[in-house]
Amino acid sequence: MSHVDQLIKITDEKNSEDRFIGVILWVLASLLSIKSEFDHKKPFNPVLGEVFNCSWKAGDDPNSKHIVSYTAEKVSHHPLVCAIYMECIEKNLKINANIMTKPIYSGTSVKIEIFGEMILRLDDKNEEYNITFPKVYARSVVTDPWIELGDSCSISCAQTGLKAYIEFEVKSFYGDTINQVFAELKNKNEEVFCKMKGEWDAKLEFIFGKNEKDRIIKSHNLRDISRQKKRVRPIEIQEDYESRKLWKDVEEALKNEDYQQAYNLKNIIEKQQRLTDKLRKEKNLTYLSKNFYKTKINYDKLASSFSSKTSNNSEYFKLGYRWMHKNWSC
Numbered sequence: 635m636s637h638v639d640q641l642i643k644i645t646d647e648k649n650s651e652d653r654f655i656g657v658i659l660w661v662l663a664s665l666l667s668i669k670s671e672f673d674h675k676k677p678f679n680p681v682l683g684e685v686f687n688c689s690w691k692a693g694d695d696p697n698s699k700h701i702v703s704y705t706a707e708k709v710s711h712h713p714l715v716c717a718i719y720m721e722c723i724e725k726n727l728k729i730n731a732n733i734m735t736k737p738i739y740s741g742t743s744v745k746i747e748i749f750g751e752m753i754l755r756l757d758d759k760n761e762e763y764n765i766t767f768p769k770v771y772a773r774s775v776v777t778d779p780w781i782e783l784g785d786s787c788s789i790s791c792a793q794t795g796l797k798a799y800i801e802f803e804v805k806s807f808y809g810d811t812i813n814q815v816f817a818e819l820k821n822k823n824e825e826v827f828c829k830m831k832g833e834w835d836a837k838l839e840f841i842f843g844k845n846e847k848d849r850i851i852k853s854h855n856l857r858d859i860s861r862q863k864k865r866v867r868p869i870e871i872q873e874d875y876e877s878r879k880l881w882k883d884v885e886e887a888l889k890n891e892d893y894q895q896a897y898n899l900k901n902i903i904e905k906q907q908r909l910t911d912k913l914r915k916e917k918n919l920t921y922l923s924k925n926f927y928k929t930k931i932n933y934d935k936l937a938s939s940f941s942s943k944t945s946n947n948s949e950y951f952k953l954g955y956r957w958m959h960k961n962w963s964c
Contacts, residue, residue: 659854690865702720782813814833828841
């Protein structure tokens with residue numbers, strides 16, 4: 635998410651195919667962040683209504699006016715759904731995402747299925763890109779943990795007809811090759827105009843042309859795509875439900891190695907969560923999001939827009955609704 639230079643660069647590309655490849659590069663660079671930020675320590679469990687806000691300033695110019703804002707909110711507890719919204723007003727770019735995660739434990743590994751979708755909208759180009767997610771595998775979590783991606787994800791744009799199904803290969807039991815990724819990029823006529831191969835955490839090659847004579851190869855190294863430092867408001871002016879303020883005392887107790895105090899403070903937050911949830915149920919009320927609104931979706935129409943080659947997203951589709959940010963239609 636923090637590769638905002640690559641994100642806003644998409645809007646500057648002149649043709650739809652270059653913009654589409656730009657989206658692929660941004661998505662894969664964002665997935666690479668999962669690996670670079672992976673820590674086998676257990677994070678805090680977000681409570682319903684918890685919000686994290688931040689922003690990034692694009693480019694190296696301190697006077698840059700290209701600001702990308704970010705809001706994430708836990709909008710549902712059962713099932714666990716996080717809604718995300720990003721926006722760059724100066725570039726007329728918006729992103730709305732709904733993410734459900736389901737961990738499956740097997741020995742010393744954890745498979746994390748990521749259900750949901752991300753919609754990236756370029757208002758100036760009248761384009762919307764629908765994005766799904768691969769599976770994440772945490773290996774050797776007890777000894778020397780490491781991350782790999784598996785299965786597939788899809789990226790498609792209904793307005794241009796461009797689509798790609800990106801296949802992630804997990805390490806085989808006998809082989810040493812890791813992090814391999816492959817994709818065929820197709821146009822509105824279902825013709826392959828480009829093939830992609832390489833490593834999802836390093837170098838990628840985009841191969842154009844149907845034969846050796848016409849072949850053109852464009853290389854990109856995902857590690858060379860810069861990440862910008864996020865900017866977060868000081869805790870003193872944050873709302874009580876914002877992540878850093880909500881967990882401030884627990885984090886401080888952990889830093890001081892006062893684990894009993896951290897446990898007690900964590901229990902207070904979670905107990906308040908359960909009491910609030912109980913009161914809502916008694917009064918037959920549903921949670922009202924601070925930043926997102928719930929809208930119905932057509933299951934059959936949405937499911938048919940994703941290929942059977944991609945990860946099974948049925949758990950998300952069958953919710954029958956999605957959360958959209960209040961600024962999405964502005």
